[in-house]
Amino acid sequence: MQWLLDFLKGKWLRHPLHPILVHVPMAMWPSALIFDLLSRWNGNAMVRLSFYAIIFGLVTSLLAVPTGVVDWSGIKKEKPAWKIGLYHMILNLVAALLFAINLGLRVHTFREDAFVAGAPLVLSIIGTALLIGSAYLGGLMVYDYGISVARMSKKKWRGIAKAGGANLPAE
Amino acid sequence: MLKDFLEGKPLRHPLHPFLVHFPIGLFILSLLLDLVSLGFPSVPNLVRDAFYAMLIGIIGALVAAVPGFVDYTDIRNDHPGKRTATAHLTLNLIVVGLYGINLGVRSSTLNALRTSAGPVILSLVGIALLSVSGYLGGRLVYDEGISVGRHKRRTPTPENTLHLTTGENSEEVIAFRSPKRRALAIEKHCAWKLTAR
Numbered sequence: 001m002q003w004l005l006d007f008l009k010g011k012w013l014r015h016p017l018h019p020i021l022v023h024v025p026m027a028m029w030p031s032a033l034i035f036d037l038l039s040r041w042n043g044n045a046m047v048r049l050s051f052y053a054i055i056f057g058l059v060t061s062l063l064a065v066p067t068g069v070v071d072w073s074g075i076k077k078e079k080p081a082w083k084i085g086l087y088h089m090i091l092n093l094v095a096a097l098l099f100a101i102n103l104g105l106r107v108h109t110f111r112e113d114a115f116v117a118g119a120p121l122v123l124s125i126i127g128t129a130l131l132i133g134s135a136y137l138g139g140l141m142v143y144d145y146g147i148s149v150a151r152m153s154k155k156k157w158r159g160i161a162k163a164g165g166a167n168l169p170a171e
Numbered sequence: 172m173l174k175d176f177l178e179g180k181p182l183r184h185p186l187h188p189f190l191v192h193f194p195i196g197l198f199i200l201s202l203l204l205d206l207v208s209l210g211f212p213s214v215p216n217l218v219r220d221a222f223y224a225m226l227i228g229i230i231g232a233l234v235a236a237v238p239g240f241v242d243y244t245d246i247r248n249d250h251p252g253k254r255t256a257t258a259h260l261t262l263n264l265i266v267v268g269l270y271g272i273n274l275g276v277r278s279s280t281l282n283a284l285r286t287s288a289g290p291v292i293l294s295l296v297g298i299a300l301l302s303v304s305g306y307l308g309g310r311l312v313y314d315e316g317i318s319v320g321r322h323k324r325r326t327p328t329p330e331n332t333l334h335l336t337t338g339e340n341s342e343e344v345i346a347f348r349s350p351k352r353r354a355l356a357i358e359k360h361c362a363w364k365l366t367a368r
Contacts, residue, residue, distance in 0.1 A: 015309045023305075027196020031227060042223070049220040056200055135192075139184045142312065143319055153314045 008070040009151070016148040018071050021064035022138070028057030029099055029131050033124040036116040043114050050124075051110040054103045061096050068092075071148055081145040084137050091134035098127040177241040178321060185318040186238040188308070193231030195305055198270065201225040202294040205286040212284035219281045225274055225294075232267050239263070242318055249331045252315030255307050262304035269297045 010017035035050035072085040102123040106116075116124075141147040150157055161168055179186040201224040208217035243260055246253050273293040280287065311317040 013306075015306060015313055019309065019313075020305070023192045023195045024199065025196075026192040027194075028200065031193065031197060031200075031224075034227065035223075038223075045216040045219045045223065048216055049223055052204065052220065053200060053224075056203065135189070136182075136184060139189060143184050143188075143322070146316075146319055149313050149316055149319050151313070156314075 005070055008067045009074070009148075010067070011152060014152045016067075016071060016151065018064055018067035019138075019142070019148075021060060021067060022135070024060035025057040025064065025096075026131065026135055028053040028060075029095070029124075030128045032057070032099075032102075033128045036121050036124050039113075039115040044112070047106075047110050047113045047116055050116060051103070051106050054099050054106075058096065058099060058103065061092070075147060079145070081141050081147050084141055084145070085147075088134050088137040088141065091130050091137070095127050095131040095134060098123050098130070102127065174241055177238040178245065178318070179238070180322040183322045185242060185321065187235055187242050188312065188318070190231060190235035190238065191305070191308070194228045194235060195301060197224045197228030197231065198294070198298060198301060201228065202291075202298055205291050205294055208285050209291070218277070218283045218286050221286060222274070222277050222281055225270060225277075229267065229270050229274060232263070232270070236263070236267070245321075245328050246317060247328060247331050250315070250317075252311050252317055255311055255315065256317070259304050259307040259311065262300055262307070266297050266301045266304060269293055269300070273297065 006012070008017060010020075032050045032053040035046045035053060039046035039050065068089065072082075072089060075082045075085055102120050105120045105123070106113075142149060158168060175181065177186060179189075201221045204217050204221035204224060207214065208221065211217070239260070243256050246256050270293075273290050276293070277286065277290045312319060
């Protein structure tokens with residue numbers, strides 16, 4: 001079981017996996033909104049492109065879930081990042097659900113529609129807003145709380161600090 | 172002020188890692204649409220859509236380059252991550268150049284049913300280089316801690332470490348981090364040799 005956890009944490013890559021995988025949904029869903037808006041000028045090509053972007057985002061977001069849960073489970077519950085992680089997860093679930101509904105609304109009409117309007121457009125706007133909020137929380141976990149930073153290079157940095165004469169706490 | 176904004180200090184989150192999601196995701200989408208167009212040429216507009224995804228990806232890459240360059244200049248030259256950062260920067264410039272060419276090559280064949288071999292190969296090379304570059308960028312954050320907690324820093328970027336020796340090929344006397352003019356004063360006063368590595 002440990003090998004699976006290590007795999008999902010990205011130890012084999014010496015880089016956490018979750019932030020890599022989320023690039024795709026994080027790019028696809030806001031781009032879907034951009035494509036929706038551009039469909040006013042570019043017609044059905046954009047409607048289709050938006051549809052493909054939502055699908056690609058959904059598939060990849062499913063891959064990103066287990067890596068995210070494993071990263072989150074490694075955070076101690078008393079740390080402030082644990083709660084941020086919880087909100088991040090809930091927001092992601094809601095955003096993914098909204099884009100799944102969004103996809104369902106388009107699936108029969110994207111082949112002919114000349115532009116995106118109404119419920120799918122509104123869902124794209126809300127989903128994108130929630131996703132960006134959620135991504136911001138994910139970024140805060142890394143850049144403000146240092147989650148998964150130096151997880152793989154702890155030994156290297158301890159070595160450097162030790163060579164510099166630092167008084168290190170026990171591992 | 173502008174530098175603080177581009178480093179994302181008001182946001183407590185660097186801007187570059189946020190913006191790069193768009194070129195990375197859209198370039199991959201563009202390649203996927205190319206590959207689908209090879210397998211299913213009867214689906215309309217795939218070639219055109221791959222072009223649009225690439226175009227918006229390039230715009231995103233150019234926007235992301237600005238805070239990226241500011242982040243780069245904020246790493247002191249003797250930081251262990253500087254070489255990785257230089258490689259990341261160079262690779263990204265090559266990737267954007269390749270995608271610029273790629274976009275130009277395909278712009279005349281938007282009504283084709285299949286993306287032709289040249290642009291597909293350019294996209295494959297682009298994604299390969301971008302994966303390496305993205306990985307290096309991630310290593311800068313998750314291994315070297317670049318821009319982690321930076322918004323909490325009140326002091327300016329630390330100076331490079333300066334090394335003082337007693338002369339040519341001699342033992343190092345002291346290594347320290349301080350403004351260069353102070354080190355120069357010490358050098359003059361003690362007749363030591365100053366080398367910034």
